Amino acid sequence: METIMLQLQNIKKSFGNTTVLKEINLDVKEGEFITFLGSSGCGKTTTLRIIAGLENPDSGVVLLEGKDVTNEEPHKRNVNTVFQNYALFPHMNVEQNIGYGLKIKKVEKSQIKKQVQEALELVQLSGYEKRMPSELSGGQKQRVAIARAIVNRPKVLLLDEPLGALDLQLRRQMQVELKRIQKKVGITFIYITHDQEEAINMSDRIVVMRDGVFEQIGTPNEIYNKPVNSFVATFVGSANILKGIVKECENDYVKVSINTEEIIVKTDKKVSVGDNVTMAVRSENIELYGERKENCLEAIITEKSFAGGMMHMILKLTDDTEVVVSRHGMNMEFEEQQKVYISWKPDGCVLVD
Amino acid sequence: MENFKKRKKSKLWLTIAPLYIFTLIFVGGPLIYMVALSFMSRAEVWGIVADVTVENYTKILEPIYIETFVQSFKLAFSTTILITLIGYPFGYFMAKLSPQWKKRMMILIMIPFWTSALIRLYGWIIILQSNGVLDKLLMGLHITDGPLKLLYTYTAVLIGMVYSLLPFMILSVYSSAEKLDWSLIEAARDLGATRWKTFLTVTLKLTLPGLLSGVILTFVPSMGLFFIADILGGNKIVLVGSLIQDQMTKGRNWPFAAALSVVLMIMTSLMIYLYRKITHTKDLEGIL
Structure with a gap:
């Protein structure tokens, strides 16, 4: 039986007078690749930030492996994020960036080195340990950001439009690679994009979002061939x-x-x-x-x-x-x-x- | 192509040449003059005579002058530490304010600069003097029983120093913190770091250039700001700055004043050098 990894229950969130999320509900299975698809301002990033703990919902509950983590501080959650702008630490080299989370957890030095090596191999960047972020291309920064998150073996990996800043060719290549990485590590991926092709190519399930509401949740096939409303039908394909x-x-x-x-x-x-x-x-x-x-x-x-x-x-x-x-x-x-x-x-x- | 590059280079040299000439005349010139002067002797009554001597330097080794240097360094250290403790959080949190409040705070910091520093220091006399504004306030609130008699003490000079130099620290920390990418802090939190750990490993490291230039901008002047010690310290506190000024004016001993200046300059440069060596910083916010 598949276990439920993450649950969002009746999550509501407003900033000032604008309601960003209107009662959203979602169950994410273990090892699932789930994509939030929607245009900018639909609340997908806010949803991600709530899961990461960088934002607190006004009401509703976030359950991680059945445990209520709604008010848990971000550093206590076993969830990691790949930020849209990579957010690599500019004063640390690739190795230090990737090892940051492990170092914080006081993992043994030799162990950190080993795990960083594995993570670099996974994102095909072996040999780049000593490079500084400023010496990397966009695609390489992206890989480092992914490695930095994955090395901690989080229960859920959150990816906020990770390929948004890359050119089309590189994006296609990274899509395939991300999928490969996800299959290999078996971590639950929650992925954000406004690109419907990306969503259809990579996801096990897609959540189509509009104005803080989940319009439809389903497999790419269901979303494409059985859209529930005209918004989903026109937005996807x-x-x-x-x-x-x-x-x-x-x-x-x-x-x-x-x-x-x-x-x-x-x-x-x-x-x-x-x-x-x-x-x-x-x-x-x-x-x-x-x-x-x-x-x-x-x-x-x-x-x-x-x-x-x-x-x-x-x-x-x-x-x-x-x-x-x-x-x-x-x-x-x-x-x-x-x-x-x-x-x-x-x-x-x-x-x- | 090669030719073109060469021509371009020579043109570039021409455009920055005035800067070099200006620096040479107005910085290099006086500096050379000062060093030369420090090896001269004073004349009997007035001026200098070109008798080359190292006597001015050996004179500094007399206990009274050594003591002056020690006291100056102590004051500069305490000033810098206090300013760092107040100025760093101030500048950091200022950078976190909304644009509107940033502007307001900036104006509040800038306003004092529109008044002469001397007049502002005389303001401090009114506040600090026996039975002055501060004493009356503290006694009125029954915090102290009698007047603190702060004026003309080491504390008064320290207050004056901190007051005068604090804006430099605030502004250089602010300019560093302003450029800070806040998503890095979120990333650190996301990767498992507590608030304090995030501050130590990310925030502090990335605002270090601002902090360091703030330290230098406060430490170096605090060695030489003689008028603060004169006004708020009476004649009880003698600093290198005041000593140099006295030798220059009342003492009429220009060569000795020059020697003191050279030693002060070498010591402060050494401090900055060591400081940068220890903290491993290459780029300081805007200076050096």
């Missing part, structure tokens, strides 16, 4: 949001009318005729046709662009709703300003709240 009215229901299949046209959608949600519904459709799930067929919506291509190996087309429906359609490779079949018909398979979209 930028889905198209379409509104319509339920015309007919039959088992799991629902016929929804959008403007004057109709389209069939499969859902396990309970809906009845006359309901207003919101659909989230991924741009890659939309089919394009040159002529009208059944189960289609009329649209005009307003813009075409090629990016990241994908052809992106922006379409306008008859009521001016914008829809983005993506295709792999170059697609020359349709031109700008051309009238087209779009459709998707019944399970190619989800009904969201």
Whole structure:
């Protein structure tokens, strides 16, 4: 049975008049890689700081291995943080930085040396012991910061946008590496990012946050394919949001009318005729046709662009709703300003709240 | 390319040349003059004669002058220690204030500088004299029974010194603490250090340049601030600074004054050198 490592129960936090966290609840399993995904100011960093003990919640409880640590000072918690700006001690070299936590705990000198070596090997920085932080590149500083936290074998490792300051290529590389490190040490990782790709690539579970609320907690697959609401659907993988009215229901299949046209959608949600519904459709799930067929919506291509190996087309429906359609490779079949018909398979979209 | 670099270098030299010339004339010149003067002899009545001698230096070894040096160093040490104890926390916590309060505190520290130091010291006479402001206050609050008679004592001079030199410590610690990255303190706490341990291993280490320059900025002047000892110490406290001034004016013995100055300078330089050697600092906040 999996054990629960960390629990957040009804955590609330305000700074002055602004409420940052509105009653959040979360259970994190041992060894899990969990990501808080949200745009800046959504409260993800505050949540992390509360777990680390650098901030106290206004109400609610933080449980670490079932023990209430809500009011425990940060140095007494078996939790370590990798800070966004690395926060390496500028007056200590790499070895001293990494060994800091162990030295504080009065671990024997030879033991510190050994563990620092192991940590450096883990982040592939062996031989950098005597370097000062000012002599390291951004990526290397990042590795030292990770090593400095991991060497203490914390129960939970908190990472606050650790790759935010790195360039794209290095970020991809570090993502793979972080995942490797996490698997190797088996420590519970709580990771913060605003980058949905990063979240999907690395996490066991993702927590989508907005305005101090957890919008959805689930595996990357659930978040991507079964978003609970239009916010999650658009924030993760930028889905198209379409509104319509339920015309007919039959088992799991629902016929929804959008403007004057109709389209069939499969859902396990309970809906009845006359309901207003919101659909989230991924741009890659939309089919394009040159002529009208059944189960289609009329649209005009307003813009075409090629990016990241994908052809992106922006379409306008008859009521001016914008829809983005993506295709792999170059697609020359349709031109700008051309009238087209779009459709998707019944399970190619989800009904969201 | 090589040529271009060379030309650039010579241009650079030209731009900083005035600085060297200025330093040479206004710092190097007087210094050489002072050292030369210290090997001369005083004339019978007035001025100096160019009889080369080391007598001025051997004279310093007389017990009375040695005693003066010892007393000066003692006062400078106590002043610096007191200023560090008051000024370090002051400057540190000032750096933690909101920008608005920082500005207000800065103004409060700067205001005294707009008044002559002498006038401010005369203010201290009114406070410290027998049955003065301080005595009346303490007796009124029944903390002391009789007047403390602080004026014209060692304590009065110490108070005057601390008062005059404290802002330098506050400001140099402040400028160091202002640049401190507070996330480092959080990182230390996060890695298991208590508040006190964090202070010792991170905060103090990183504000050390400010503290050190503050120490030098208070220690060096406190060796020479003769007028504080004169005004608040009466004639009871004789410091090297006052001795030099007396030899220069009333004593009319310029060569001896110069010799005293040279010795004082060498000793303070030595102190700074040792101090930096012990604390392993290369960059002091703005000075040296």
